[in-house]
Amino acid sequence: MTPDDLAGFFARRAELDPEAYVELDFTFECAGDPRHAAAALCSEQSTTQWRRVGADEDFRPRFAARVLELDATPRPSGFSYDIPGAPRGAVHACRATIAHPHGNFGPRFPTLVSAVLGEGTFFAPGIPIIRLEDIRFPAAFLARFEGPRFGIAGIRERLRAHGRPVFIGVIKPNIGLPPREFAEIGEQGLLGGLDIAKDDELLTDTPWSPLAERAALMGAAARRATEATGAPKMYMANVTDEVSRLAAQHDVAVAGGAGCLLVNALPVGLSGIRLLRAHATVPLFGHFPFIASFSRVPGYGVHSRVFTRLQRLAGVDAVIMPGFGNRMMMAEQEVLDCIRACLEPMGPIRPCLPVPGGSDWAGTLEGVHRRVGTTDFGFIPGRGVFGHPAGPAAGAASLRQAWDAIVRGIPLAEQATRHEELRRAIEHFGRRPTT
Amino acid sequence: MTPDDLAGFFARRAELDPEAYVELDFTFECAGDPRHAAAALCSEQSTTQWRRVGADEDFRPRFAARVLELDATPRPSGFSYDIPGAPRGAVHACRATIAHPHGNFGPRFPTLVSAVLGEGTFFAPGIPIIRLEDIRFPAAFLARFEGPRFGIAGIRERLRAHGRPVFIGVIKPNIGLPPREFAEIGEQGLLGGLDIAKDDELLTDTPWSPLAERAALMGAAARRATEATGAPKMYMANVTDEVSRLAAQHDVAVAGGAGCLLVNALPVGLSGIRLLRAHATVPLFGHFPFIASFSRVPGYGVHSRVFTRLQRLAGVDAVIMPGFGNRMMMAEQEVLDCIRACLEPMGPIRPCLPVPGGSDWAGTLEGVHRRVGTTDFGFIPGRGVFGHPAGPAAGAASLRQAWDAIVRGIPLAEQATRHEELRRAIEHFGRRPTT
Numbered sequence: 001m002t003p004d005d006l007a008g009f010f011a012r013r014a015e016l017d018p019e020a021y022v023e024l025d026f027t028f029e030c031a032g033d034p035r036h037a038a039a040a041l042c043s044e045q046s047t048t049q050w051r052r053v054g055a056d057e058d059f060r061p062r063f064a065a066r067v068l069e070l071d072a073t074p075r076p077s078g079f080s081y082d083i084p085g086a087p088r089g090a091v092h093a094c095r096a097t098i099a100h101p102h103g104n105f106g107p108r109f110p111t112l113v114s115a116v117l118g119e120g121t122f123f124a125p126g127i128p129i130i131r132l133e134d135i136r137f138p139a140a141f142l143a144r145f146e147g148p149r150f151g152i153a154g155i156r157e158r159l160r161a162h163g164r165p166v167f168i169g170v171i172k173p174n175i176g177l178p179p180r181e182f183a184e185i186g187e188q189g190l191l192g193g194l195d196i197a198k199d200d201e202l203l204t205d206t207p208w209s210p211l212a213e214r215a216a217l218m219g220a221a222a223r224r225a226t227e228a229t230g231a232p233k234m235y236m237a238n239v240t241d242e243v244s245r246l247a248a249q250h251d252v253a254v255a256g257g258a259g260c261l262l263v264n265a266l267p268v269g270l271s272g273i274r275l276l277r278a279h280a281t282v283p284l285f286g287h288f289p290f291i292a293s294f295s296r297v298p299g300y301g302v303h304s305r306v307f308t309r310l311q312r313l314a315g316v317d318a319v320i321m322p323g324f325g326n327r328m329m330m331a332e333q334e335v336l337d338c339i340r341a342c343l344e345p346m347g348p349i350r351p352c353l354p355v356p357g358g359s360d361w362a363g364t365l366e367g368v369h370r371r372v373g374t375t376d377f378g379f380i381p382g383r384g385v386f387g388h389p390a391g392p393a394a395g396a397a398s399l400r401q402a403w404d405a406i407v408r409g410i411p412l413a414e415q416a417t418r419h420e421e422l423r424r425a426i427e428h429f430g431r432r433p434t435t
Numbered sequence: 436m437t438p439d440d441l442a443g444f445f446a447r448r449a450e451l452d453p454e455a456y457v458e459l460d461f462t463f464e465c466a467g468d469p470r471h472a473a474a475a476l477c478s479e480q481s482t483t484q485w486r487r488v489g490a491d492e493d494f495r496p497r498f499a500a501r502v503l504e505l506d507a508t509p510r511p512s513g514f515s516y517d518i519p520g521a522p523r524g525a526v527h528a529c530r531a532t533i534a535h536p537h538g539n540f541g542p543r544f545p546t547l548v549s550a551v552l553g554e555g556t557f558f559a560p561g562i563p564i565i566r567l568e569d570i571r572f573p574a575a576f577l578a579r580f581e582g583p584r585f586g587i588a589g590i591r592e593r594l595r596a597h598g599r600p601v602f603i604g605v606i607k608p609n610i611g612l613p614p615r616e617f618a619e620i621g622e623q624g625l626l627g628g629l630d631i632a633k634d635d636e637l638l639t640d641t642p643w644s645p646l647a648e649r650a651a652l653m654g655a656a657a658r659r660a661t662e663a664t665g666a667p668k669m670y671m672a673n674v675t676d677e678v679s680r681l682a683a684q685h686d687v688a689v690a691g692g693a694g695c696l697l698v699n700a701l702p703v704g705l706s707g708i709r710l711l712r713a714h715a716t717v718p719l720f721g722h723f724p725f726i727a728s729f730s731r732v733p734g735y736g737v738h739s740r741v742f743t744r745l746q747r748l749a750g751v752d753a754v755i756m757p758g759f760g761n762r763m764m765m766a767e768q769e770v771l772d773c774i775r776a777c778l779e780p781m782g783p784i785r786p787c788l789p790v791p792g793g794s795d796w797a798g799t800l801e802g803v804h805r806r807v808g809t810t811d812f813g814f815i816p817g818r819g820v821f822g823h824p825a826g827p828a829a830g831a832a833s834l835r836q837a838w839d840a841i842v843r844g845i846p847l848a849e850q851a852t853r854h855e856e857l858r859r860a861i862e863h864f865g866r867r868p869t870t
Binding site for chain 2: 110123174177
């Protein structure tokens with residue numbers, strides 16, 4: 001690029017209509033002049049050829065992505081990773097904020113993802129290593145999406161659960177357990193104190209556990225538990241399936257008595273979530289398979305909060321995400337960033353419930369609550385409820401006892417002297433380090 | 436796990452019904468005993484809890500994923516990447532082949548991806564770094580998928596293009612260029628010798644270039660070019676959109692005269708592709724946005740051939756993929772692996788056309804052909820046709836002249852002395868190193 005070519009891909013914020021652009025925060029490592037690399041990142045994402053051969057025209061004023069901010073630090077040690085065909089030259093580690101005109105792709109997930117995470121981002125000349133750290137949308141863009149139908153307030157209202165975490169249990173075993181036995185232990189969890197007993201994300205509609213049968217049994221179990229406890233209880237059915245079947249699976253699950261639905265967000269696709277959202281009459285919980293494949297390695301891929309934001313935009317009412325503690329191999333800050341992406345203002349898009357999970361039990365509740373810093377979260381043990389030595393009802397009770405201790409400011413050990421379920425939970429699960 | 440627990444997640448191939456399992460090749464780095472890590476990888480992917488508390492049952496014989504092969508090499512230097520919360524202990528670099536029972540998830544993309552690339556793979560205790568290198572399906576599983584409707588043979592038949600590469604040009608400029616001007620240069624490319632003139636993967640249905648208008652103009656252009664040249668010419672329309680609109684966009688594009696369609700595979704989702712395949716009356720070309728986000732970093736994520744195979748299984752007739760040369764930052768072997776994944780036998784699933792791309796022009800054709808080792812590929816320049824100094828017709832002609840030289844065994848430089856278009860292509864593009 002000539003200096004003039006380059007200038008067409010830079011702008012000051014004040015020069016641009018903020019409603020016309022999404023903002024993208026990237027970190028990257030480049031070879032050669034960082035200004036050239038950042039301009040290439042913009043041109044490849046938008047209008048690489050901004051004029052026809054021989055024509056006197058320039059599409060950049062309206063269609064070019066623009067560098068708003070760029071910081072570059074030399075990396076004398078070279079690139080962090082050994083990438084085939086990586087360019088040569090002096091290496092810099094950079095941070096850049098780019099304004100990308102959303103009129104180029106419109107308010108649709110597949111075109112958005114193609115524009116901001118496609119060839120333009122990952123094949124920009126000079127940039128072998130890049131990570132999309134965050135994304136911000138203007139109100140004009142957000143207004144074209146529906147977002148969560150229920151959100152946190154809607155989930156709380158349906159559960160009559162206010163001022164405390166939502167208690168969710170992943171029914172275990174799941175793969176291989178027939179529906180009747182599955183519903184028996186699920187019901188025990190609900191009777192013991194869970195708000196929601198849920199399918200594992202790997203448990204879908206199979207011949208050995210048909211969704212219709214499982215939903216009918218668990219729906220009946222939830223109704224009985226609601227009756228017995230006087231508190232609304234829900235079964236969360238996993239409707240993850242081909243997008244052509246999502247609406248039908250929703251209908252089967254809800255007809256059986258599911259009070260909310262689980263859907264594996266990336267495997268189904270954001271666009272599939274949006275389609276399900278348009279049809280759904282109950283809250284949707286998004287789950288995280290596949291996201292780690294592009295978010296874990298430092299400095300490369302996509303920060304997981306980007307897909308938290310996109311799930312919220314697509315309309316999930318809750319985002320189940322890898323939570324705190326070494327088990328989930330997420331930096332604490334990344335978990336907090338994802339939680340904030342659920343809760344912080346997002347124009348007209350409702351907040352959704354963050355559900356950070358990973359090997360939780362009664363003893364990890366205090367740490368999760370303290371880190372989240374609010375009661376607006378879902379607490380989601382599996383084995384911590386269904387692996388309790390005295391059974392799922394005791395496992396669920398131990399969670400509520402732990403929460404009671406937190407509310408009343410009582411040390412967990414002291415609370416355990418008065419509650420057998422909590423005492424046995426500590427005895428059984430407490431040998432593992434808590435988060 | 437106890438030694439007995441461990442044994443339940445290992446098997447010899449001969450012990451298993453090969454039709455009941457998909458096989459997964461992983462590379463990973465683990466801390467601690469590699470046999471424990473490999474067993475955890477299997478249990479987390481399948482039946483982590485294989486019995487209820489207190490019950491005398493074992494779901495593993497039918498439902499467990501099993502380690503078939505495991506090689507481990509000590510890595511005294513520790514993990515390759517600095518992963519938050521990575522486990523401690525002696526590190527090994529491992530290769531494992533795992534048999535995963537497909538009855539656990541069924542012949543559906545979202546459940547397949549959840550099972551083999553979900554929490555079970557990326558959060559197995561002891562394994563912070565893992566890459567799915569390849570996947571193999573038994574005939575019983577493949578038989579539940581439709582695969583490409585046309586495949587290579589169908590594309591060739593429609594184009595009457597046999598015994599040579601399919602010549603495809605990405606019309607440039609695209610972002611910002613109005614449909615009429617776009618169709619003018621597209622038509623020139625077709626008249627000059629392209630088989631197919633295509634939309635860029637970022638060019639979708641927008642107010643400044645509505646798909647209906649673009650398809651009608653380009654459809655007419657393709658019909659005129661077919662008439663003028665006596666050879667079938669196609670417009671490839673990009674129908675990438677929300678999954679709820681794919682069928683409608685197909686209808687709009689085909690009604691306008693599109694002879695084949697482009698769809699961004701991962702952004703739309705494999706399940707969305709399958710839905711489009713069920714509706715489509717013309718060949719589908721899959722494009723590669725987003726795949727680099729999880730396939731580029733060595734040793735982590737997913738080898739790109741896995742998603743080549745899955746696109747083929749979902750029913751695309753051609754896979755556009757990052758091709759040869761440093762520009763696309765793919766190891767040559769990875770490109771070849773992806774090409775092979777298109778072409779090699781896959782039970783009843785038809786072969787699809789590999790289209791390796793990246794800054795190609797007439798001068799790179801020989802290298803691509805030599806590496807692919809067959810004429811069954813698509814050659815897909817953008818600027819190499821539409822940036823030719825004498826215009827798109829000359830750019831397209833230069834490709835055919837280069838192919839003619841290859842067929843006749845004439846050096847390119849010699850061929851250029853007889854063909855002005857090729858001579859100017861070499862003069863203009865030849866300053867860049869060819870692949």
